[in-house]
Amino acid sequence: MSNQSLLPLLQLANPTLPVGGYNYSEGIESLVETGKIYSLQTLEDWLVQELRFGAIRLEAAVMVRAHRLTQAEDLGGLRRWNWWLSAARETEELRSQSLQMGRSLLRLFLELQTNAPETRLIAPPESIAALEEECHFAIAFGMVSAHWQIELQSALLGYLHSWATNLVSAGVKLIPLGQTAGQQLIWNLQPGIEQAREEILTLQDDDLSSCSWGLALASMTHETQYSRLFRS
Template sequence: MHAHALLHLLQLSSPSLPIGAYSYSQGLEAAIENGTVKNEATAQAWIADALHEVVARFEAPVLWRLLHAFAQRDGAAVALWNERFIAARDTAEFRAETIQMGYSLGKLVADLKLGDEALLQILQAQAEVPLPTALACAAVALEVPPEAALLGMLFSWAENQVLACVKSVPLGQVAGQRMLLALQPQLERAAQTAQQLQDEELSNWSPGLSLLSMQHEVQYSRLYRS
């Protein structure tokens, strides 16, 4: 990867990217509340299961398709996967999360004038912009290779999950870094899965996670918005 593309990827993957990712746990806080996640071992198992059973089988392959659709300036394909991703959000919190972060990143793309006019027109043509759509547009605009953008998205997701565990289980900072190191081979495997799945194989079927998200909506005490 060229240095400029690597630097752009680091910027897109940075926790300082102003899209509010740190404020969401994606159901993890509810799992901590009910005792499913209670220490380093259960936290790592939770993140790995969510990675392989949900993210690698739906969020990541949708991003992979959006990356190629934006690269080809294929507005119809972008609209198709944009709509399918939003429709697959099965709780109000999950839907609000991706729309809020997508809006923030999409606004950043527009404010920084990233990419050409065709890219911006495709992005702005969407009635609502979830995070994968905005991220794909930004990555293509910044000339980040699709394989790298996919890994960056997966690492950012894992890092946010680990940070939620560090703060809420709670775990120490060393434990958090140990978890991220242990997850790296699994992130690579998840990226490979995302690139290989056919359209009819995509699935975000995870009823346990959906129930936890619904419980989080009415959780008495919470730090996160999902």
């Protein structure tokens, strides 16, 4: 990758990007509460299974489509996949998380764009703003990465790595684990992330499915959990 695309990718996939990803545990908090996740190994097992079969595969596949549709300047297609992802979210908590993060990313993108007016937007600002209030994070990530000319395979890798980093960080706080253990886990997840990327890039529309009932149950439990560190 050239520095022109690598640096924007590093910024977009940074865990400190102010879109609120660090506020969510995606069910891990309730799984720790109930004793389903209690160690480095059990957290790794959960994340590996999510990469292989879970909802993150759907989200990442939609991000891929958003990247391609943005390059094609197909705003109608972006809206259709945005609605599709709303229907695919199994709980209100997960849907609200996705929409909040997507809204925050688009607002950040438009703010950054005002400071670089010489850079042409792939889609007009008013069209992007029209999606702003009801845009899922996967859609926003695909749009922004395409506009910043980040190659699709690299954007997908960054999206998956950002997801894994946020959840490992949640596990480090909740179990709790040491920071070194958290870094070891992120290192251990590299083969799974790379394999997921290769598989997701080949998925056709009719192949988009997941086995995420465990995540859905954990999310519903988290909504009513008495004591929480993470947002619901």
